[in-house]
Amino acid sequence: MAVRTYREALNEAMREEMDRDESVFIIGEEVGQYNGAYKVTKGLLDEYGEWRVRDAPIAELGFAGLGVGAAMAGLRPIVEFMTWNFALLAIDQVVNSAAKMYQMSGGQYHVPIVFRGPGGAALQLAAQHSQCPDPWYSYVPGLKVVAPATAKDAKGLLKSAIRDDDPVVFIESELMYNSVKDEVPDEEYVISLGEAEVKREGGDVTIVAHSKMVHQSLEAARKLSTDGIEAEIVDLRTIRPLDVPTIIESVKKTNRVVVVEEGWPMCNVGAQVVDDIQREAFDWLDAPIARVSGLDVPMPYARNLEKLVFPNADHVVAAARHVCYAD
Amino acid sequence: MTGEPTESTAAGTEEVAEDAASGNGRPRAEEPDFLGMSREESVELLRLMVLSRRFEEKTAEVYQMGKIGGFCHLYIGQEAVAVGAISALRSDDYVITAYRDHAQALVRGMSPDSVMAELYGRVDGCSKGLGGSMHLFDESRNFMGGHGIVGGHLPLATGIGYAIRYRDGDQVCLCFFGDSVVNIGSFHESLNMAARWRLPVIFLLENNSYGMGTDIKRVAAVEQLVDRGRAFEGLTSLAVDGMDVRAVRAATGEAVARARSEKTPSFIEARCYRYMGHSMADPSHGTYRTREELEKWRSDDPILSFRRLLIDSGRLDEEEYEDMDRTAIEQAEAAAEFAEQSPFPDPSTMYDTIYSDAYPHGIGRRDAWRKELS
Numbered sequence: 001m002a003v004r005t006y007r008e009a010l011n012e013a014m015r016e017e018m019d020r021d022e023s024v025f026i027i028g029e030e031v032g033q034y035n036g037a038y039k040v041t042k043g044l045l046d047e048y049g050e051w052r053v054r055d056a057p058i059a060e061l062g063f064a065g066l067g068v069g070a071a072m073a074g075l076r077p078i079v080e081f082m083t084w085n086f087a088l089l090a091i092d093q094v095v096n097s098a099a100k101m102y103q104m105s106g107g108q109y110h111v112p113i114v115f116r117g118p119g120g121a122a123l124q125l126a127a128q129h130s131q132c133p134d135p136w137y138s139y140v141p142g143l144k145v146v147a148p149a150t151a152k153d154a155k156g157l158l159k160s161a162i163r164d165d166d167p168v169v170f171i172e173s174e175l176m177y178n179s180v181k182d183e184v185p186d187e188e189y190v191i192s193l194g195e196a197e198v199k200r201e202g203g204d205v206t207i208v209a210h211s212k213m214v215h216q217s218l219e220a221a222r223k224l225s226t227d228g229i230e231a232e233i234v235d236l237r238t239i240r241p242l243d244v245p246t247i248i249e250s251v252k253k254t255n256r257v258v259v260v261e262e263g264w265p266m267c268n269v270g271a272q273v274v275d276d277i278q279r280e281a282f283d284w285l286d287a288p289i290a291r292v293s294g295l296d297v298p299m300p301y302a303r304n305l306e307k308l309v310f311p312n313a314d315h316v317v318a319a320a321r322h323v324c325y326a327d
Numbered sequence: 328m329t330g331e332p333t334e335s336t337a338a339g340t341e342e343v344a345e346d347a348a349s350g351n352g353r354p355r356a357e358e359p360d361f362l363g364m365s366r367e368e369s370v371e372l373l374r375l376m377v378l379s380r381r382f383e384e385k386t387a388e389v390y391q392m393g394k395i396g397g398f399c400h401l402y403i404g405q406e407a408v409a410v411g412a413i414s415a416l417r418s419d420d421y422v423i424t425a426y427r428d429h430a431q432a433l434v435r436g437m438s439p440d441s442v443m444a445e446l447y448g449r450v451d452g453c454s455k456g457l458g459g460s461m462h463l464f465d466e467s468r469n470f471m472g473g474h475g476i477v478g479g480h481l482p483l484a485t486g487i488g489y490a491i492r493y494r495d496g497d498q499v500c501l502c503f504f505g506d507s508v509v510n511i512g513s514f515h516e517s518l519n520m521a522a523r524w525r526l527p528v529i530f531l532l533e534n535n536s537y538g539m540g541t542d543i544k545r546v547a548a549v550e551q552l553v554d555r556g557r558a559f560e561g562l563t564s565l566a567v568d569g570m571d572v573r574a575v576r577a578a579t580g581e582a583v584a585r586a587r588s589e590k591t592p593s594f595i596e597a598r599c600y601r602y603m604g605h606s607m608a609d610p611s612h613g614t615y616r617t618r619e620e621l622e623k624w625r626s627d628d629p630i631l632s633f634r635r636l637l638i639d640s641g642r643l644d645e646e647e648y649e650d651m652d653r654t655a656i657e658q659a660e661a662a663a664e665f666a667e668q669s670p671f672p673d674p675s676t677m678y679d680t681i682y683s684d685a686y687p688h689g690i691g692r693r694d695a696w697r698k699e700l701s
Binding site: 025051056057062063064065066067068069070071072074075077093097101102104105107109112141144166192193241243244245 | 421423452453454455456457458462464465466471472474475476479480481482483484485486487488489490491492493494512513516517519520523524679680681682683684686687688690692693
């Protein structure tokens with residue numbers, strides 16, 4: 001197996017799927033000549049030409065909707081948003097067009113489309129460029145929402161998303177594109193949407209996380225282990241459909257839960273996870289569930305304040321010790 | 328890029344000139360002709376307009392009886408636009424439209440039964456009762472829907488055009504929308520991309536002067552809406568008399584020809600009028616327009632004027648027209664009867680068309696406490 005960065009894994013996934021299926025094309029800002037604002041589409045224009053790698057005007061609503069129409073007419077578009085912050089201009093197309101078309105057409109029109117790009121904060125990009133879109137899309141029936149944490153998952157899940165007949169919101173991360181690297185199988189593989197993965201086994205506390213926070217949680221687990229607390233890390237990978245059975249199985253094993261995510265605390269993914277646990281495993285809990293999230297503020301620019309907003313491994317450690325009554 | 332913005336020179340599309348007689352600002356044809364249509368073809372246009380009119384009248388009637396729920400936007404008065412434009416298409420072309428979509432569906436060949444059943448929310452509706460009045464679809468006719476968000480379907484039309492070119496096809500996509508769309512961002516984004524990448528899309532603006540109850544002149548910083556299209560190189564923009572089915576057919580036909588051969592898009596403003604309120608919930612006149620204005624447009628009705636033309640030219644006699652009208656009324660009656668008899672969708676199908684594949688871990692897991700669904 002070869003080690004790949006998160007960025008390279010995404011690039012390989014698109015390349016392989018474009019080779020496999022001529023109906024797959026990419027549209028977005030800077031995806032072609034510039035090789036991608038974050039170089040995720042590097043080299044693809046040269047290889048596939050401008051009809052399959054289309055540089056779009058800065059018109060998110062327009063080119064997202066173009067993708068939906070093309071999908072209805074039989075193509076498989078990959079719509080790249082330079083970041084999910086800009087996708088707010090296009091959310092009408094993602095929600096009102098892509099997510100609802102199959103149902104409101106009485107099952108006649110599928111919308112096989114992937115909307116992808118980085119979500120969450122990077123470094124000192126301030127309020128309008130630092131936010132997590134995960135809950136906004138996870139709320140919507142008709143969408144699937146994916147947020148991988150590793151290069152291997154990113155590749156396998158993106159390939160599945162491209163092959164999927166429904167609209168998929170695929171959330172990446174500026175901070176992970178280069179810093180996350182891991183072993184990726186040499187042979188062809190896909191990872192099914194809707195399947196969480198236990199990234200670390202442990203018997204004392206379940207930590208549920210996705211995307212960047214999986215890495216913070218793994219770091220926290222190492223620290224907890226030195227104090228004799230073994231954490232089990234459930235990486236959601238897909239937020240919608242949420243793999244509730246895998247979460248519940250882990251909860252029944254550990255009886256204690258911490259839910260971690262980067263975004264705001266109100267109505268976020270963790271709130272849903274907590275609800276599913278109390279619905280299906282209330283009697284298995286030995287302590288109230290703890291939630292770790294970003295602070296409930298628009299991201300401030302100042303470096304010291306931004307650092308305070310971010311959840312980190314120490315926050316996860318504290319929450320885990322709290323639910324284990326270890327303090 | 329090829330093709331400067333040009334103006335068509337077809338009959339009925341020559342200029343954007345105020346019509347002295349009506350004062351409605353519609354460009355008018357000097358000499359009536361039938362655009363080379365056979366007698367049968369021209370009579371068919373009238374039949375489709377009459378069918379649309381009678382269907383909508385029946386729709387209004389059953390709506391008032393409480394048979395149809397929700398929003399219901401009627402097309403009465405605008406029939407020449409849907410009929411003129413869609414009659415210029417091939418069966419493998421694409422049609423996409425906004426929420427005032429009943430006539431487009433009928434003219435495209437969808438059965439009155441399937442459209443009315445959809446309005447009733449029944450399982451035999453063209454969208455299985457899941458879409459309703461605003462969301463009529465028929466994949467077999469490339470009828471890509473009725474869409475409910477003003478301006479939201481213009482990017483979709485652009486994407487359909489992209490798919491046509493991607494596959495080197497010679498189809499076109501015809502996209503209907505109302506006058507209020509010219510102020511929305513998606514209009515500019517769509518026309519820009521269609522023009523820049525030469526996509527075979529015909530953007531057909533049905534200017535009935537009002538976005539719901541607001542006169543477009545009160546909210547658009549442009550005198551002639553057609554001028555909005557002139558900002559885009561490679562896009563042909565023109566205005567036609569939307570009360571004249573021949574003018575709409577001629578302009579659309581030329582746009583179709585350009586789209587097939589040169590892959591260039593067009594923007595057509597068809598000036599027309601709706602006789603009813605914005606939706607069934609609204610008055611036809613009073614707060615935002617006068618009865619006199621309404622009556623003036625009604626006196627130039629697209630069906631009556633085309634019928635007169637056909638009779639005067641010997642293409643149709645009164646008896647044939649009466650037959651045509653009676654048949655349309657019967658079709659509308661039969662459609663309502665069909666819809667009445669059609670079952671409601673089975674609750675057990677609630678989740679069948681949310682996702683294309685099997686949903687792992689059970690779709691509707693959080694709804695399981697609602698025992699009536701099981």
